[in-house]
Amino acid sequence: MPEPVISIEGLHKSYGDVEAVRGVDLRVEAGEIFAVVGPNGAGKTTTLEILEGYLDRDAGRVEVLGTDPAEPTRAWRERIGIVLQETALETLLSVRESLELYAGYYSAPRPVDEVIDLVGLAGEANRRAGRLSGGQKRRLDVGLALVGDPDLLFLDEPTTGFDPSARRQAWQMVAGLRDLGKTVLLTTHYMEEAQFLADRVAVINHGVVVADDTPERLGDRGNLPTRISFQVPSGGPSPEEAGIEGITIEPGSHDEILKATFESSSPTADLARLTSWAVEAGIELESLEARRPTLEDVYLDLTNR
Amino acid sequence: MTSIRLALHEFRFSQKIFWRNPGSVFFTVLLPVLFLVIFGTIFGNDPIDTLGGIPTTTYYVPAIVTLAVVSATMVSLAVNLTTAREAGLLKRGRGTPQPSWVFIAGRVGNAVVVSALMVVVVTLVGKLLYGAPVPWRHAPEIALTLVIGAASFCCLGVALTAIIPSREAAPAITNVITLPLYFLSGVFIPENEIPDGVLAFAGLFPVRNFFEAFFTAYGSDTTGFSVEWLSLLAVAAWGLAGLVLAVRFFRWTPKP
Structure with a gap:
């Protein structure tokens, strides 16, 4: 060496x-x-x-x-x-x-x-x-x-x-x-x-x-979960029907919208499940985002301990 | 030889920086000449009886030479080195392979060269405006006084930086030290107007001694080698004290 x-x-x-x-x-x-x-x-x-x-x-x-x-x-x-x-x-x-x-x-x-x-x-x-x-x-x-x-x-x-x-x-x-x-x-x-x-x-x-x-x-x-988020119209089919564990649904920026987020260790499979559900239900997943933790996320976590 | 080459390199840039700084050119080069003209105008050209009847303007040439050298050495170095220290320039320079002493040497070289120039300029202005004699015969004594005085006041200038806390304080502290001494030592006011006790007190400090040495060296009535050894020794003693303090207390970085 x-x-x-x-x-x-x-x-x-x-x-x-x-x-x-x-x-x-x-x-x-x-x-x-x-x-x-x-x-x-x-x-x-x-x-x-x-x-x-x-x-x-x-x-x-x-x-x-x-x-x-x-x-x-x-x-x-x-x-x-x-x-x-x-x-x-x-x-x-x-x-x-x-x-x-x-x-x-x-x-x-x-x-x-x-x-x-x-x-x-x-x-x-x-x-x-x-x-x-x-x-x-x-x-x-x-x-x-x-x-x-x-x-x-x-x-x-x-x-x-x-x-x-x-x-x-x-x-x-x-x-x-x-x-x-x-x-x-x-x-x-x-x-x-x-x-x-x-x-x-x-x-x-x-x-x-x-x-x-x-x-x-x-x-x-590298091993931290991916954070996936999207929005759906309120009053329509609920994202809970997609069968994804640990999903949280909260009111969005205005009344007609719900915001859903979950953390996934197998994002490919989870995204496939989510998108097939959405296509079948005929809804658009607005603002769909799959975000890996940034260096800043990790840094803040390490320095706030 | 390498050391000389390094010091010359630093000196060359010190010169550039000095002549590009309107503040240093005004206070170090123009102000002494201005003082000579102002004092010559105010106090006229009457002979000073107590000093062998020399004309007042002839008196003022070595007086203003004293001021110019103190200003080019002690005052300039104290201000310049404090500024460089507080700006982080000395710290930055110390991170290079350059030996630290070179940063001081380049600036000291600048101070000595500007001092020599001012001796010539003030002497010539005295001759041109007031007909004060140019003491060609005494050039060796003047050179000796200049060398010992410039070296000593350089040491004092480097030592002074230790008590100057910031760039802003540098001109104030150097003025507080030099201005009273110029008045008490007969640099601003002819010494026949100053009480003996005051002159004796001023004689404890290097400005008065330096002036006496220059005054004797400029003395046109003397023949042969005329050096005020005691005064020069006093200046050198102050310089040595300054050197010891500078070595002991000089800082390369701002206080944390």
Whole structure:
């Protein structure tokens, strides 16, 4: 088995009396996009800043690219790129100048123009950082982390505060890093983001990892029942006649409508039974929907325990 | 050699940022020149008898040079480093392979170069507007005073960031420290107007000592190598204290 890019065992960190991280274990493999999710104050940023070499830990074993981040070396810093939670840019330097400044910090930087294209700022290369939009500033920030051509990239809430289209652009950019063979560790509050980008997701709550799996399997998501819902006119044949167990029927949005829902572990068979009943009874199943639990459903369940 | 290359890289960008910031250009470059013109206008050009009859404007050249160097070094560095710290720029930079000292070195280099430029500018403006003599013969003493003073006030500026809690507080705190000292030390008001006791008190602080060193170095009536060693030593002692405090208390990140 190849060495993991990041391995954490029994990580602890307290601020005074507050235990921010209480025994985190994680492994991130090379080439993965790994998302860490969890409520505010769960210990995500503390964990990240320990991995980045900013914070000392109280206990636990941590290795990042084979090095203990508590003793960062120059050679190690050459191989990692960091985007902090708060964007920090020299507002008076242009996009190109900002990247040139950071390129000078690395022994083998990626060409500046390549990075400008990679983060989608070709049109703003000569614009000062202070005059960019919020999303563009964040992308320049990611560019500064990429200009050293790192093997591992840390992104702390890279798209917080973005509008939906800026978020999509940022996702395309991060997904593109996978093609470059980079390993990415990101934190996020957006489950859609974790779903779209991540190969694996870890949920941190109250300083411990409560779940760690692929987005599809997280929290036993793959085995959770499908939720099926539809509407029928009131006063007609009742959906109860379809012979489905556990169906609940409630009044719909107005008098003439009833809303029916049930959870099914064999949705194909149940849907077949339901639709044949409806065809025979000659009624239309309005707003028919079969919904798998989303990552957000699982996340809320895991973090509200 | 690598270290020098890294520091020069940082310095080059510090220069760009400095000249693009209207605030730093106004307060560091234009304001001292403005002060020289204002004081020359208000106090006229009468000879100061207690100082060997030198014209008031000749007195003001080393005075404003003192102010300009303190402003380009201590004040600029304190404000600039606090701003960079609070904006997270220093923290971000520390996440790169760049050795941390380079981030300070680039800005110190900028402060020293701007100081040297201001010595030349203020001296030339004094010559052009008021005919204050350009002390070519004393260039080595002026250079020595500049180097020791700029280095010392840079250390004090870095140390000051430790007591400045926020970006907004930086100009206020540096002004509270420098403005009274400019008045008490004879930088704003000719020293023959200031009581001896006040001057003696000001002599405990580096601004007065720095001014005395510049005043002697600029002295047109002296021949040979004229250096106010005691004053320079006092400036250097303050600088050393600043260095110790800076090393001990400098923060790279905003307070959590």
